[in-house]
Amino acid sequence: MTNQPPAAVLAVEGLTKDYPGVRAVDNVSFSIDSSTVHCLVGENGAGKSTLVKMLTGALRPTSGSMMVNGSVYQPNTPHDARECGIATLFQELHVVDELTVLDNLTLGMERSRFGFLIKSDLDDKVVQTLAAIEPSIDPSARVSSLSVAQKQIIEIARAASSGANVIIMDEPTAALSEREVERLFGVIHQLREAAVTVIYISHKLDEILKLGDAVTVLRDGKHIATKPLSDVAGRSELIEMMIGRNLFQDYTPRSTVTDDVVLDAQGLTNKLLKDVSFHINRGEIVGFYGLVGAGKTEIARALFGADKIAGSILFKGRMVGNSPKQAIANGIALVPEERRTQGLFTNLSIRENIPVMNLRRMSDCGVFRASEEQTAAIEYVDKLSIATDSIDKHTEKLSGGNQQKVVLAKCLFSKANLLLLDEPTRGVDVGAKTEIYDIIKTLADEGNSVAVFSSELDEVLGICDRIFLLFAGSLKSEVTNNSDVDIAHILNVVTGGGEGTSQ
Amino acid sequence: MRGSKKTGGALIQNRRMSDEVYITLLVASVAVGLFLIASLLVPNFFQWLNLLNLVTNNWAVISLGVGVTFLLVSGNFDLSVGGVVALSGVLSVWFAQSTGGANALSSGLGLPYWLAVLSAITGALAIGGLNALFVVRFRIPSIIVTLGTMMVARGIAQVITQGSQRNTNLPVEFGVLGNLTAFGTSVKLPVVLMGVLLVVAIFIERKMVFGRLTYWIGANPVAATLSGIDKARHVTFLYLFSSVIAGIVGILLSSEFKSGYSNRGTLMEFDALVIALLGGVAIAGGFGSVVGMFFGALILAVVTSAATGMTLSPDWQYILKAVAVFLAILAQTWALARRNR
Amino acid sequence: MNLMSQHSSFVDPSNPRGNKVSAFLRTYYIYFVLVLVVTVLSVANLDRFDLFERGNFLNQRNIIHILRISAPLLTLAGAFTLLMVSGYIDLSVGSTMSLSAVVYALLAINGVPFFAAFAITLVVGFGLGAFNGFLVVRLKITPVIATLITLSLYKGIALLLVQDGVSAIKSGGGLKMPEWFNFYGREGVLLGLSSAFWVAVVVTLALVIVQNRSLLGKYAAATGGNPMAAKLSGINTKKTIFSLYAVVGVAAALAGIARSSFMSLGDPLSGDGMELSAILVVLLGGTAFSGGEGRVLRSFIGALIIMALTVGMLTLVPAYYQTLVIGTTLLAAAASNHLVSRKESAQ
Known part of the structure; x- marks a missing residue:
């Protein structure tokens, strides 16, 4: 590690989002280094999903700015975000079951002449990307025949081959089995080696400790910390950073509880x-x-x-x-x-x-x-x-x-x-x-x-x-x-x- | 506690006309306005008798419109009603025709008239049951199901009449129901029945749980189920209800003309849908009323009869209907958006 | 990389052979149905007619007859399928067809040469389809209602184009249909089959290519299968839907020309009920109501089945059974589609 800080691929500065009566994200500033797995943690209501929605263009911030690779970034739609190299894996799957794997991988990126698809290196490129991530998926198979985990892999491959250098994954393991999670982690490591930055959002702290390079903790819409996970002393410190305050409402034992x-x-x-x-x-x-x-x-x-x-x-x-x-x-x-x-x-x-x-x-x-x-x-x-x-x-x-x-x-x-x-x-x-x-x-x-x-x-x-x-x-x-x-x-x-x- | 606590009185005082009443008033005033405009353009249009005729000439479609409106409010189509009109009419004739006629078309089953009517209604109910089975159990889009049952119903009617009609060998009482006039006026029994049906339907819609259930189901089927409403049962009832109305309309029509004609009621399903849409019923469900449908029927009646009065070719009716529905949908969408801005 | 390929947890654990069989059945069942219908009709005819004489269902004249009168439906099936695949519907196809037939006959009877009349009618069909697209995409009227409106509108225009007191555009009153008028739909040009039939074949093949090899075909499936995914991928779904309505309009115009030429007149009611046949054909071909699923070629075969059934039935039972049989087939097709999709979702 040199003294020169590594280039920030994504930075947010003073980012704030107000809803009527609630400030969901409150003056959050942090930056994410290139080619890392950056985890985002916080309890429900800490502001994670609002933050992600702003990053993906689904919401406009009330104030503050976002920078991608040093230039100002103001997405209006998820498609804008993708054009800027930021792809997102939402919790719900966005693949077309009725099309083949290959058709899904190239969806929206097709090369065509007079409206007809033409053979190009795109097909080979996406197939190679897919093969590198997961060789067992047949590109000509219909997506409806794949498992949830495989569909997720398709989305990752699509993001990777669309030239995205940041992939946001929102609770990607919610529907996966243990073995499938292992595979996903392999894929994420590979992406990192290919200079892709992964923003990983999960409640499962073990996953974060195992996978992440750095972590950003949010609490009540505020930024608590951003630091390398090597500096975090295990689950307990993460949990402490996530709670770290008095509870919103104290419990008082109630007398009307019965054993009936x-x-x-x-x-x-x-x-x-x-x-x-x-x-x-x-x-x-x-x-x-x-x-x-x-x-x-x-x-x-x-x-x-x-x-x-x-x-x-x-x-x-x-x-x-x-x-x-x-x-x-x-x-x-x-x-x-x-x-x-x-x-x-x-x-x-x-x-x-x-x-x-x-x-x-x-x-x-x-x-x-x-x-x-x-x-x-x-x-x-x-x-x-x-x-x-x-x-x-x-x-x-x-x-x-x-x-x-x-x-x-x-x-x-x-x-x-x-x-x-x-x-x-x-x-x-x-x-x-x-x-x-x-x-x-x-x-x-x-x-x-x-x-x-x-x-x-x-x-x-x-x-x-x-x-x-x-x-x-x-x-x-x-x-x-x-x-x-x-x-x-x-x-x-x-x-x-x-x-x-x-x- | 934040804000000032509202007292019950204020909560009621602030009652605002609902969107539904607003749209119904809009439709009603358009109907009246069109009637006045037509009166200026068409000679002899502005007469009480003409106004009455606008309603009485359309008793069949307005009656069908009641069942169709309830179904639309619950979020379902019923395009089978025209076919059911033909089927039940033909069935009532076939059942009532005496046996041993000169040829196949003049001999029926020879049932007593009341039994023939009941059996014909049972036939109509069977089509309604088929609709419910496919829509509720198999979850096939109602538009496709009822297009299919429309053909099945009309197809059975065509088979029974061998593609034409049955009008011989009928008992005397067969022609009574459809031609009976009420209280010494020229108003026929079917029109009176339509009036009764409208009153009953409005009562059910506005005052009874059954009507309310229809709105809840149409407004949000998922929430309705999670609120303990038996959606399947209710929609089944609605399809049976609609087909019974269509069945009775068919029986009355065949009594009026003393014949069972397999092409009777053609396009009636379309007209019933048109008047409901003109009356502000939303096909998304949960919105609309029988009163609105009634005024929608008036609009259509004024427009078509004025067109006839202005000696336009009857072929104009298709274009007039299309334009009327188109304008109605745009106007209602616009009015609601403006109101709720 | 090595680490990746060692695992095999992503290989589908379910029985691959069983899947293959069911996939085969799903893809090719329609051909079995066609063979079954033809066989049943042929066998059923045996006791009524001589095996090798005019009555037999499977004789050359009968086949040519069926294919010739099938031309309109065959032309329409593919385009209608693509629209249903995108999750939309057009109930106005019958009226579009009627109006095109009337326009074509009017042009012909007034001395416009064949190619010009043909081309102008196709442009009219395009316009009618595009107007549907406009109502649905721009004015955001529900497809069913929008196309019910135009069903009535186009039919009304077609009726108005025909003079009062006459049922259709035909020879008479000083005007005469040109000699060439019924050549397109009637005369055999190749293997005894009419130009209209071959055009239907060419249109279907073209649409098969569009479905498999073009942006429009792919985007139709994406729009119908997962609209959100399509939008997120930057696909202009509005443009896709609009184009599909226009394509259906052109196909309906072609169908109208075929029917008009076959009947030698411009009948403003000639397309009535076509929307039902089109829905039926597409359902028979296994297209899902919900969109995404459906093949052009299978709908083409579905159209052949319906026409074989219709014509074959005429030799067995009186004509007035037709509505009942079509209606029953429609319900049966809808129910079987439902059963298939339920089985799939249960897997």
Whole structure:
């Protein structure tokens, strides 16, 4: 290593992104050296995905600047970013299943004459790139016949052969098996040798320690540190940098928790879940904490009867039906993960959204009681302090927090005894968050049970009485919350560290 | 708690007309406006009788429009209604024709009339059931399914009538239903039934859970399922509902003309769709109303009858429909975008 | 590099031989169906007609007849497939065809020479298709509604172009169809088959090449298969869709010319129901509703099947069974496509 610092391939300076009420990325500055694997870590909500969206041109920064190879970089679309040599592997795959591997590799880069494809060195070049990365994939095979990992390799090969010198990988291992992860790492090392810089985003700290050259840590939208991983003293230091502060909300033990089992799940198993068993008590708030892809949503949907699953679920001592309709009739309600696409009827008003889960209460021999609906809407707008000037406002026009409150109101109106909340505060501003937590606690104090499925540690530590830790579809451990709970242990377990060992 | 807490009173006072009411009013005023313009251009247009005729002449399509509107609101097409009109009409004739006629087309099954009607409705229900099976169970796009069942329904009608019609050997009571006039006026029973259907449909749509379920399913099918709504069952009901209406329309039409004609109802599915679109029903689902559809039908009726009054060739109707739908879609999109800016 | 090639975890673990068989079936099933339909129709005819006489389904005259009247549908099948592959649909093809037929007949009857009339009609077809593309791409009207609007519009124009009191453009009233008019669609030029049929073959081959070897064909599949991926790769999906609508318009115009020439008149209703036949043919060829999947050649074979079925049926049952059989086939094709795709997604 010489004293001369290596050339920065990508640098951000004072980068800031404001959303209404939230500053997602706050004056972040750091630079990334060429031909390195640069890892980006931080808890959920730390600002990673917003930062990545700005780098890929999906979002425009509020202020600050970005530089690529020393020149100003202002992408407007992901395609602009690609033109500037920055390619991205998003979590969802962007390959065309119906085309062949070769067609996918050359998509958008074809050489043509009069609109017809012509033979060029491009084909040979991309095939060579692919062969160098993964020789076992047949370029003439249809992509639909490939595995997820192979499709990912196709995307990497496409990025590499498009001349990208920076490839951003957002949680690339979420859907991969252990052996496939090994292969991916091999590919990443190869890319680095070929002078390609990889920006690697993952929650799995072991992967980062194994793979990375340098790491940037974000917390609450702020830049905490950028340093070579050789200077990082293992998982514990990373975890410390990621948490490193007082918790957002302190947990206070609640007195209404009983030992009375309300829900008992045994041996839940599907494609992802592996023999998950747990129980939930009356008056209790339990948390399911794990990374993206750990199986939280799968458990929530299984309890709600939305997906088929092997294993048994007993609610109040009886089998739960296999449809949301029966689950609701039995007293279970779900606030789904995607509020806009799964929870709300966005082009209907608040008033029309609220009664949907409890039609019996709303109707008389099939006739809708409009006055009851209005009363209910006013009651819940008031109770949950939904900020609106009218109950006839389209839910589309509400802020994220208020939309989430409407979804909550739907569930509360169903008079459920067990409320399942999947990522209840995702994309919700701080004020509404606190209010939602208050609602949850009140509900549990009234003798109901609540299960919170979250990838935010603050959230589960702040309100849950018991926390189940999930990793890769398994329930690894159970933690009883108290003021001196071992946070490092929790993070260690959910990021794939050995159970019970913490450094 | 941030901001001032709204009292219940303010929340109601601030009630704004919904987009749906807004569009319906827009459609209604266009219908009235067009009627007035037509009155200026066409001699003898401005008469109560003419206004009444605009509705009564279109009872069949307006009735079909009710079922089609409900389905569109739930996010599904029904293009089979025209075929069902032909099928049920032909079936009612075939079932009611007495046995042992002079040739194949003049001899039927000889069922009593009420039984013939019931059986014909069962035939219509079978097509509705087929629609539901393919759309709900197999998840095939409704446009393709109902184009197919339209042909199947009309095809069966053509086989039964050997490609033409059956109109002989019918019991006397066969022609009663379609030609009965109500309360000593010239208004025929089918028109009265259409009126009843409209009132019932508006009640179901506005006041009953069933109507509300239709909007929820159309607005967001995923959220509807996760809110405990049995989408499959509801859409099945809607297809059965639509085909029963079409079946009754077919029976009434064949009673009115005392014949079962396999080409009856051709393009009625298209007209029913057109009036729904003119009335502001969105094919994306979750938006639109029966009242809007009714005014959409008025618009179409005014435009086509004014065109006839201005001695335009009847061939103009296709162009007029196309232009009307085109303008309606653009105007509604523009009006909503402007309003919600 | 060595490290890479030692692993074999990326080799597809599933049974490669079983996959090959099912892939073979998926690709070639349509030919089996064609053979099956022809065989059944031929055998079914045995007891009614002499084996080697005029009635037999598989005689030369019958084959020539079928291929000759198939020309319009065969011409249309390929272009319609490419549009469906991109995830879009055109319900106005029948009206485009009718309007083109009327325009072509009008030009011919007014003394415009063959090549000029032919070329002008193709330009009209291009314009009609491009207008569909404009409604869908620029005005963002849902494809089904946009093309229902033009279905009605083009049909209305076609009807208006024909004088009141006359059902179609034909000889009479001082005007006479030129001698050459029905040569294109009727007279055998090669192997006893008409020019219109050979044009359909050439168009199909050209579209096979477009599908396999051109940007348009590839982008159609990419747009239908994964629109987001297509956009991220910098593909102009709007231009792709617009071009495909225009191609369908030109193909429909060719089909209209073929039908008009065959019938020796410009019938403003001649294309009615063509959109149904086109959808049916494309579904038979295994094209997915959702886009991405579908082959031009298989739709061509699908069109042959439908025409064989239609004509073959006429020798077995009265003509009024036709609508029922077509409708049933449409539902059956849709259901079998569904079953195939469900099986695939379950894998």
